[in-house]
Amino acid sequence: MSIWYPYKQMQSLGKIPVVKKAKGSMLYFEDGTKAIDAISSWWACIHGYAYKPxxxxxxxxxxxxxxxxxxxxxxxxxxxxxxxxxxxxxxxxxxxxxxxxxxxxxxxxxxxxxxxxxxxxxxxxxxxxxxxxxxxxxxxxxxxxxxxxxxxxxxxxxxxxxxxxxxxxxxxxxxxxxxxxxxxxxxxxxxxxxxxxxxxxxxxxxxxxxxxxxxxxxxxxxxxxxxxxxxxxxxxxxxxxxxxxxxxxxxxxxxxxxxxxxxxxxxxxxxxxxxxxxxxxxxxxxxxxxxxxxxxxxxxxxxxxxxxxxxxxxxxxKEYEKKILTIESTILHFFDTIQSEEILDKRVLGAVGIIEVKNEKSIVGLKEFALENKVFIRPIGTMVYLMPSYRIKKKQLLSILETMKKWFEK
Ligand SMILES: Cc1ncc(COP(=O)(O)O)c(C=O)c1O
Incomplete structure (x- = not known):
């Protein structure tokens, strides 16, 4: 392996998606699949990818x-x-x-x-x-x-x-x-x-x-x-x-x-x-x-x-603060509908939504499940977090939330 990837045991790296193009909140992969990005590349790409201005x-x-x-x-x-x-x-x-x-x-x-x-x-x-x-x-x-x-x-x-x-x-x-x-x-x-x-x-x-x-x-x-x-x-x-x-x-x-x-x-x-x-x-x-x-x-x-x-x-x-408050209320309302014994706490602030689980084991496989559902999400420890671009479309945000709900109902 020529690249030494971050925060990962390289012995069990497995296959990771190769990004060919990124636009708005979408990641497009070399194998023809795509995913909505829930975390905007470690929450840095606040306006999404390849924004023309x-x-x-x-x-x-x-x-x-x-x-x-x-x-x-x-x-x-x-x-x-x-x-x-x-x-x-x-x-x-x-x-x-x-x-x-x-x-x-x-x-x-x-x-x-x-x-x-x-x-x-x-x-x-x-x-x-x-x-x-x-x-x-x-x-x-x-x-x-x-x-x-x-x-x-x-x-x-x-x-x-x-x-x-x-x-x-x-x-x-x-x-x-x-x-x-x-x-x-x-x-x-x-x-x-x-x-x-x-x-x-x-x-x-x-x-x-x-x-x-x-x-x-x-x-x-x-x-x-x-x-x-x-x-x-x-x-x-x-x-x-x-x-x-x-x-x-x-x-x-x-x-x-x-x-x-x-x-x-x-x-x-x-x-x-x-x-x-x-x-x-x-x-x-x-x-x-x-x-x-x-x-x-x-x-x-x-x-x-x-x-x-x-x-x-x-x-x-573009009055981004209003956009962020809309993201906040969308996550807040949707989180109310996600129920599971595994969940310890849910927290929402601005364009940050967190579901903390009691045991890390209950989210093993979530990343792969999300990718199958065309969503890119990457928990840290016991935290499943959303930190999307502020320009994410409501439909895209709802898809991410639906995927999380499906996982916890499963
Ligand atoms: C609060 C905070 N401080 C510092 C850093 C480090 O920033 P960088 O990864 O650009 O070195 C991070 C990165 O996640 C962070 O979240």
Missing amino acids: LNRAIKKQVDSFSHVMLGGLTHQPALRLAEKLVQITPKGLDHVFFSDSGSVAVEVALKMAIQFWSNQGNKDKVKLISCKNGYHGDTFKAMQLGDDSDFTVAFSHVLKKDFVLEIPKNPKDYKKELQNFEELLITHSPTIAALIIEPIIQCAGGFRVHSPDYLDALNRLCVKYNVLTIYDEVATGFGRTGKLFATNHAKCVPDIMVLGKGLTAGYIGHAATIASTKVYQAFLSDEHDKALMHGPTFMGNPLACAVALKSIEIFQK
């Missing part, structure tokens, strides 16, 4: 120049995208650092947070609080912050967590978790640089939802005890939860926000770490050592920036 934007940029580094040079696509991101993200996030993937953007956020303190002479604040069921990517430090799971188990003997925050089981009742969090801060905040959290809904690590009030309360405590906040919106950014950013459900603003995936509508890997003025100013100095020493080769890639700018323009012009 995005294709045009990227082709236009290719004819101008496809890459120029940001080391000692700059260019309009990156300048314009940075300005746009400052404009659309919550007030106070004013400084954009580009990188090429969500994991790297998380690493940059962590470096910013730790160096923020050391630049001010504080070398004690180096620890991080991460969340139970969190996921922040597959690079080493990002793995350390992810919850123990399939993703990190091979390294559990190497990865040592600093502190773990509980996400309340009942989103409305978070008193105990908040109290524990404050106790942790009272004792350990002199050694803690930052809290990293996926706001409102966690994704690959467990798809757990928490309330905007909980997020606000955590933020207030972080401010009180001098701990920075990093909101990882790689999965939730650009509409996934029904608002442009999940943070917009709450009142708080983090010190650092991380965006990826939907930033470029899944066209090219790209990401952004956006810092507040407070964080940025801690790097301004006559001393070179206080600069942020990071610079991915493809940061601010012009093709990525051009497609991101067009994607944001489309998002804003």
